[in-house]
Amino acid sequence: MKDIVQVVLIFSLTSVVMPGLQVRKSNQTKAMMRESCFLSDYSLKAKCVQIHQNLRCKGGFNDQWINGIKYEITHLTVTEWPGECFNVGHLHLHFPELRSLEIVNCTLLRTFKGYFRSDSKIEKITMHGLSSLWEIPPETVNHMVNLREMDLRSNMLRHMKAQLLIGSPVLERVRLSGNKWDCSDGGLDWLAMEEPNGTTKSRITDYYDLVCYQKLYRGKPLHKVMDIIKIDTIRSIVQNSHYKRLADLYLDNNSIAAVKELEGSEWFSTFRVLSLRGNYLKQIPVYAFDKAFQANNNIMHVFLGQNPWRCDCHFIPRFQGLLLKYKRVIRDLTDIRCSKSSDKKTSLVQISTMPLGNVCSNETELAISPINIVNIVLFALIMFILGKFLYDWRNFKNTGKLPWLSSVLP
Structure with missing residues (x-):
């Protein structure tokens, strides 16, 4: 009987401790997934379809596409990326001949890691439906010497640094409408400081369609808010x-x-x-x-x-x-x-x-202020007149001689 009780107690302790271990293990796994930023992290459920030189991948990349270098792919579309981080540096290594990159409907994506090198041949980058992405680090694209167009419409972008638009020497067009721009926290002040026909501002083809979304200026046209911000x-x-x-x-x-x-x-x-x-x-x-x-x-x-x-x-x-x-x-x-x-x-x-x-x-x-100077002069004149009166009065009392002014008056 005693042995049976011990077995029951051990089983009970095991059942109590194990869920805690499982939860801890689950949390550690999630933390590791958040810290990890490799293209191979989501290869098991990925689906990729190639049509000629175009590759479309949903939910990640299959092993066949991230093992080695794929020179034949020039157009890549990534949809429904399941992670919070996307490593563009690794992408460049596997697809060095890319001319066009599209990242679409990746609602979990929050940040980019790495950067495209100067030998990147990408001419156009398109990003739509990135509802968790607030800002694109300028260093992601700053080294790209062939980038001509960026289409960043319909995301959740709130801030943008000027360096994002001046890194590429041949960048011609940037589209930014449909984002949630925050015009009140200083993240877009550089737009206010630039001249109306400035080079950077002129690259934004839909500049006059941009709308402030956050806080004070919600619903206001961004260009009008920027006109107010730059006042002296x-x-x-x-x-x-x-x-x-x-x-x-x-x-x-x-x-x-x-x-x-x-x-x-x-x-x-x-x-x-x-x-x-x-x-x-x-x-x-x-x-x-x-x-x-x-x-x-x-x-x-x-x-x-x-x-x-x-x-x-x-x-x-x-x-x-x-x-x-x-x-x-x-x-x-x-x-x-x-x-x-x-x-x-x-x-x-x-x-x-x-x-x-x-x-x-x-x-x-x-x-000494001017009013004090006037007061001092008036005080001096009053003292002079009072002193002259006392002198004349004393002189008249002693000699009986009238003051000069009194003697000449009729």
Whole structure:
């Protein structure tokens, strides 16, 4: 009986432990599959069909196509790739004579590994239906000297670097419509900085069909958003009736050096969010900002960080007072710092917490303003007149002689 109980206990422990081992083994296998990026990873269920010089593979590559070099294939279509990674470097080794490459309906594909070498003969790359791919690394195609066309329509692309379009010296056409472009995170700012007829932008044949999809600019034409992003003045926005009801305005990473147009504008007293991060602002009209913030019942967030603020005794005391007064609205106080300089007391120092003695020290006297000069002159004149009156009065009392002015008057 005792032996039977021991056997039952051992069997129970085995049944409890084994599922854990199986789950762990399964997780390890999945992790290894994610780290692996070989064309041979999915050869068992792959189906490839060759018609003359064209090869179409679904779900991977059969062993016969990834063993050795296939010089006879010039056009390759890959569909329903079952992995998250696709190694284009290995693809180039097995199919060195490719002229055209299509990667279609690969919903799991997230990234590319390796790159096409400079001796690649591919002239056209087509990618459609890659619903998990957010960005194509520029180094994937940068070395291709024969690439003339890229058709990247109808994917999930959100970002794109300029290097992707300038790597190939003979690249003529790029199609990008039907993607989920994010126009608000800086990933496409290079488009805003380029001239309207710039070489890189002109290669995008459907540029005016591109639409922003993510966050702030959802549904807006990309080219119009880029026109706003590249501005160096806010006059065109504040004075444009089309933006009268604009609530949230993000103008990060532009070339704006002044915002005097905001003063007195109707929009400035009704906006909800204003972001001017990463521009060239050195100072702002503090009084105008204070007045607008007090009158604005809609205001929620203001961002002023990463600008080269001028730190002197004339501007900083008033600016610091504004920051502290509206610290619940101004959300990036830690990024609002003095511009970089040789003065260790102020260089890149956070303005809201900086001692005013750093900019208004005894060694650096505050420059006398014009109104103070006028006051000093008036005070001197008053003292002169008062002194002259006392002198004449005393002289008259002692000698009985009238002052010169009184003696000549009729």
